[in-house]
Amino acid sequence: MNIVVCMKQILDPEVPARDFRIDAAKREAERGSASLVTNIFCENALEVALQLGGNITALSYGAESAEDTLRKALAMKANAAALVVGEGGHPLHVAQVLAAAIRKLGPFDLILTGRESGDWGAGQTGALLAEELGLPCVSFADSLEGGHPARQAGETPAPLRIRRQTEAGWEIVEAQTPVVVTITNEEHNVPRIPKVRDVMMAHRQPLTRFELADLGVASSDYYEVVELAIPQKESRCELLDVDGLAQRITEITAAL
Amino acid sequence: MTNVIVLFAEDRAAQGLAGAAEKLGGETRAVRVDGDYQIEETLDALVEFCRGSEVVLFANDTYSQELAPRLAHRLGGVCVGDGVDVSRVDGRVRVTRQVYGGKAQAVIELRRLPAVVWLRARSFACGAVAASATVDGARSGRRSTGTKIIERHVAQQGASRLEDAQVIVSGGRGIGGPEGFREELQPLADMLGAQMAASRAACDAGWVPPTWQVGQTGKKVAPELYLAIAITGASQHMAGISEAKNIVAINIDPEAPIFKHARFGIVDDYRKVVPQLREKLARRDS
Numbered sequence: 001m002n003i004v005v006c007m008k009q010i011l012d013p014e015v016p017a018r019d020f021r022i023d024a025a026k027r028e029a030e031r032g033s034a035s036l037v038t039n040i041f042c043e044n045a046l047e048v049a050l051q052l053g054g055n056i057t058a059l060s061y062g063a064e065s066a067e068d069t070l071r072k073a074l075a076m077k078a079n080a081a082a083l084v085v086g087e088g089g090h091p092l093h094v095a096q097v098l099a100a101a102i103r104k105l106g107p108f109d110l111i112l113t114g115r116e117s118g119d120w121g122a123g124q125t126g127a128l129l130a131e132e133l134g135l136p137c138v139s140f141a142d143s144l145e146g147g148h149p150a151r152q153a154g155e156t157p158a159p160l161r162i163r164r165q166t167e168a169g170w171e172i173v174e175a176q177t178p179v180v181v182t183i184t185n186e187e188h189n190v191p192r193i194p195k196v197r198d199v200m201m202a203h204r205q206p207l208t209r210f211e212l213a214d215l216g217v218a219s220s221d222y223y224e225v226v227e228l229a230i231p232q233k234e235s236r237c238e239l240l241d242v243d244g245l246a247q248r249i250t251e252i253t254a255a256l
Numbered sequence: 257m258t259n260v261i262v263l264f265a266e267d268r269a270a271q272g273l274a275g276a277a278e279k280l281g282g283e284t285r286a287v288r289v290d291g292d293y294q295i296e297e298t299l300d301a302l303v304e305f306c307r308g309s310e311v312v313l314f315a316n317d318t319y320s321q322e323l324a325p326r327l328a329h330r331l332g333g334v335c336v337g338d339g340v341d342v343s344r345v346d347g348r349v350r351v352t353r354q355v356y357g358g359k360a361q362a363v364i365e366l367r368r369l370p371a372v373v374w375l376r377a378r379s380f381a382c383g384a385v386a387a388s389a390t391v392d393g394a395r396s397g398r399r400s401t402g403t404k405i406i407e408r409h410v411a412q413q414g415a416s417r418l419e420d421a422q423v424i425v426s427g428g429r430g431i432g433g434p435e436g437f438r439e440e441l442q443p444l445a446d447m448l449g450a451q452m453a454a455s456r457a458a459c460d461a462g463w464v465p466p467t468w469q470v471g472q473t474g475k476k477v478a479p480e481l482y483l484a485i486a487i488t489g490a491s492q493h494m495a496g497i498s499e500a501k502n503i504v505a506i507n508i509d510p511e512a513p514i515f516k517h518a519r520f521g522i523v524d525d526y527r528k529v530v531p532q533l534r535e536k537l538a539r540r541d542s
Contacts, residue, residue: 013357017491017513020359029356041473091325092334118492120355120362121472123337124325131329136296136402139322142466165466166318167419167475169411173295175403182322184473187462222334226350227363237505237515240522242529245504246536248520252481252502253448256422 001054001147001177004105006098006113006125007042007073009066013118020230027228029119038069041114043191044142045183046073049112050192052144055079057105061097062088067207074202075194082208084215090222095128100215102133105208109177110147110160115140115184126182135180138173140165142186147177259284259311261385262302262320264293268420269315272377274385276342280311280349286385289319291394292408296401299323301391303330306370311349314374316419316476321374328372335372336364338476340379340499349373357472358495378419378478379499411465418470423450423481424500426470428493429457430486430508430526437464440530441485447537453477455487471496486526489514506530 015034023030049056058073060066061084070081084101088094102108111133116123130137147160162173165184175181183189194202240248259277263270263286270286277284287305289298298319306312306327314320321337328335341352349371355362366373418424425445427437437452445452452468459469470477472492478499485506487493494517497503505518508525515521522529 011356013492014490017359020356022360027362029360092329116473118357118472121338121357123321124335127322127325128329131326137322137326138295138403140318166408167417167467169409169465169467171405171409172407173403173405176400179402184466185456185460186466187460190460221367223336223367224365225362226365227361228355229361230359231361237518237521240520242522242532242536245520245522246533246540249448249481249483249504249533249537250540253423256480 001052001110002106002108003049003052003054003110003112004057004059004102004108005042005046005049005073005078006111006129007046007058007060007069008039008114008117009036009060009062009069010039010117010119012037022228022230024228027225036065036068038072039114039117041116041183041185044185044189045112045114046076046078047189047191048141048144048183049110050077051189052147054110057082057108059098059101059105060084061086061094061101070207071202072194074205075199076192077194077198080208081205082210084210084212086212089219091122091124092128092222093217093219094125095132096217097212097215098125098129099132100217101210104210104215107178111135111178111180113180113182115182126180130180133180135178136175137180137182138162138164138175139182140184141181142184142189144181147175258282258309259313260306260309261286261313263288263315263388264317264319268417269377270385271382272380273313273315273375274383275380276313276375276383277311278383279342279380280344282310284386286388288388288390289393290390291392292405293319293393294396294401294405295322295403296398297396298391298393299326299330300396300398301393302327305389305391306331310369310371312370312372314372315377316374324372324374328370331370331372332368333370333372334366334368336366337374339373339375342373342375354495354498357492358498359491376476376478376499411467418451418453418468418475418477421451421477421479423448424453424470424477424479425450425483425485426453426455426487427458427485428455428487429461430488431458431463434463436527440527444483444530444534447534450483455493484514484518485530487514488512489517
């Protein structure tokens with residue numbers, strides 16, 4: 001099975017609130033001293049792909065620094081990596097760029113993305129990518145099994161069996177490939193730690209590189225961020241003893 | 257201006273969505289998805305129903321989240337999710353949402369119609385919903401859609417959704433294992449008639465089911481009372497409880513960020529505090 005995993009590099013979401021600043025004019029977070037990391041759900045997606053097995057390509061759209069994300073993916077044992085160098089942007093633009101790259105790199109049986117990113121968290125890239133590619137989409141999956149394309153003429157391709165999370169529990173979805181699947185976290189898809197040797201090897205592996213102009217994606221107005229602010233709402237916490245807390249809880253619950 | 261409110265089987269979000277629609281103005285109709293939900297089939301049906309409308313509002317359940325961007329794409333519109341406020345400025349829809357794991361708040365203006373928005377329904381004052389039409393979420397005109405939901409499992413504790421809970425008892429990494437949830441937090445939740453929840457760390461560790469996860473990437477809740485027990489209060493977690501009315505923090509670390517958001521707190525080990533708290537509450541009950 002040929003699998004592409006879309007991976008985004010983001011500002012470390014673990015940066016503490018006291019160190020977090022925004023550039024009000026650019027309506028973006030300031031880099032500051034924070035490190036850049038791979039969005040966790042993208043790593044969950046790569047882990048799911050590695051567990052399923054196949055020929056895996058890691059694909060990223062972002063600044064030159066996103067090469068680090070792809071090198072780490074190679075160290076985790078993705079087979080190939082491709083970078084589209086560009087500024088990023090709103091989810092439709094990102095989906096159009098990824099779709100164009102996927103058409104050049106493919107064909108693929110399975111396209112994986114994270115469910116959302118830890119920076120803007122729009123949660124739309126996978127869904128819009130499916131629309132751009134004209135494929136069905138299964139969201140919030142945490143593990144996949146089965147699924148292979150027809151290996152010879154006349155053979156029926158085996159469907160993928162996708163476990164996905166819902167409000168109330170989980171569902172099993174059967175999907176024919178090709179399909180787009182967005183991945184969420186679960187105890188069994190915690191990303192593996194690459195071996196030191198593989199990290200070193202990954203730096204020597206080739207990387208396919210596209211400029212945005214190679215892909216012919218026009219930018220479009222879609223939505224605009226008109227305000228970005230850090231909300232100021234620190235409440236003063238009243239520290240109590242157990243007796244006092246029991247009383248407060250009783251008061252609040254009595255009013256319900 | 258015509259608005260459409262899309263509802264799934266659970267329609268407790270309906271009034272909040274109606275309230276949001278009232279803020280945007282215009283005529284509003286509601287549509288309910290009936291039948292056993294299938295992804296592509298429901299999307300096809302909603303594309304037909306919503307054609308020509310200018311605003312489509314969804315709640316924050318997983319079905320809404322997965323369909324909203326695709327519906328917008330097919331109708332030539334634009335989608336924004338996780339809205340906590342909406343407004344209309346010079347005819348354009350604006351949506352307020354948290355970004356950067358709850359560390360910042362953005363106002364996003366949608367530049368195409370229809371504006372397809374999924375909202376934290378409980379953030380809005382209740383409005384009135386008009387009589388609803390229905391679409392069939394299981395049937396499609398197409399012969400094959402490529403995907404089929406073949407099994408549905410319910411793992412939840414009680415009958416009600418965490419998003420609708422008025423009291424929530426939630427545990428974090430500091431609980432230390434599944435035993436703490438089972439033996440200390442669950443009895444407290446039972447006493448309070450509360451739903452159980454957890455931070456991402458506790459869910460990723462496998463101590464409790466992923467359906468319990470509250471935070472930026474889990475459920476967004478808005479209870480009257482949220483007991484955050486052994487939860488540090490990272491911004492990603494706070495993003496899920498920003499609409500909670502009263503946050504109570506029990507944490508051994510006085511520097512934990514949760515105390516910046518809590519109304520009441522106790523700095524101590526939960527293993528000591530929670531049994532005492534249960535005892536005091538039981539005495540008040542009797």
